[in-house]
Amino acid sequence: MTATNYERAYQRERAARQEAERLLTEKTRALYDNVVLLEETLKELKRSQTQLIQAEKMSSVVQLAAGVAHEINNPVGFSMSNARLLSDYVKNIFLLDDFVLSQTNLPDTVLGPYHQKRKELNFDELRADTEDLLEDTWTGLDRVKTIVASLKQVTYEGGSISQVCDLNQCIHASLDSVSDKLNDKEVVTKFQQEIPTVYGDTASLTQIFVHLLTNAAQACVDKGKIQVSTHSFDHQGIKGVLTKVEDSGEGMTEKVIQKVFDPFFTTRPVGQGVGLGLSVTHNLVEKHSGFIEINSKPGIGSCFNVFIPVGNPPQSMPDS
CATH class of the missing domain: 3.30.565.10 (Histidine kinase-like ATPase, C-terminal domain)
Structure with missing residues (x-):
């Protein structure tokens, strides 16, 4: 009779232990699933936070970029127009210089002082420098124009999403x-x-x-x-x-x-x-x-x- 009671007690203890292990396994699995879900939620929250911060930052920057692009565009426009006109004027001056130098029938009283003045002004060096300066000016203005175009792209809403x-x-x-x-x-x-x-x-x-x-x-x-x-x-x-x-x-x-x-x-x-x-x-x-x-x-x-x-x-x- 005593052995039977021990066996019953053992079976009850074993069943209770198995049930406890089952419950622990289920709780562990549920806890793990919750941790995974929390990690995904946290990751998504961080992503949303980053997007919100970037969106707020971009909203302010877009307004600034639009204003800056507008303000820069006008002076760049007339600067390029003036530079183009100046380049034409300078070319005409150089053409005039070439014309004068090609006139072999001019009297020495004219050619002499002209050559002297060209020498005093370092005209040949001035001519080469002027051409380089104009080229650099065009390069700089083109770069500013590119930057303005890029600024406009920042504020560009694109075509119809259709x-x-x-x-x-x-x-x-x-x-x-x-x-x-x-x-x-x-x-x-x-x-x-x-x-x-x-x-x-x-x-x-x-x-x-x-x-x-x-x-x-x-x-x-x-x-x-x-x-x-x-x-x-x-x-x-x-x-x-x-x-x-x-x-x-x-x-x-x-x-x-x-x-x-x-x-x-x-x-x-x-x-x-x-x-x-x-x-x-x-x-x-x-x-x-x-x-x-x-x-x-x-x-x-x-x-x-x-x-x-x-x-x-x-x-x-x-x-x-």
Whole structure:
């Protein structure tokens, strides 16, 4: 009788232990699932916070850029017009000098003082310097004009988001556009063939990838590798296309990543970049209700992720 009681007690204890282990396993699994969910939520909150901060920053910068572009555009316009007129005037003066020097029948009383004055003025040296100065002036004005055009792109809202666009085709067009910058790079493309079409502005979407490919090419020292891929992607229940542009370049620190979309921020040497390409890219992605992210580490390379939602056809478009 005692042995039977012990056996029953043992069975009850064993069943209780197994139930406790089962409950512990379930609780552990539930806790793990909650941790994963919290990590995803935290990641999404950080992404949203970054996008909000960038959007607020860009809103202020866009207003400033629009004002600066407008204020600079007018003086640059009349400066270029004046420089063009001045260049014509100077050419006429030099033509007049050539004409006088070619007149062998002029009396010495005229040619003598003229040659003397040319010598005093170092006219030949002055002529060469003037031509160089005018060329430098044109180069400088063209650069300012390019900067103004880039500033306008920062504030550019793009065309009507009403076209059916194939992102694969947009990327192919951008690859053709920057082919000269990719000659010494290994370019690998992995496109999903039956990719969802999106509603957008084809020119703006192509420009996005032109900027990203140019940035990737500049990031690669000497020869490098650039990979471009597209595939269907769901973001918070929203269907779209995720495009990745990866490079084997120098990579970026966290400090650089935080500033990389700021207008005029560049890690390139002075004179080799205005620092507006990625600002324009960020602006155009947002105009398409998408987002852009960066994964990068120094010495490893960078990956730009661009998500463009499928979107809805405009009301004015006929149903298919």
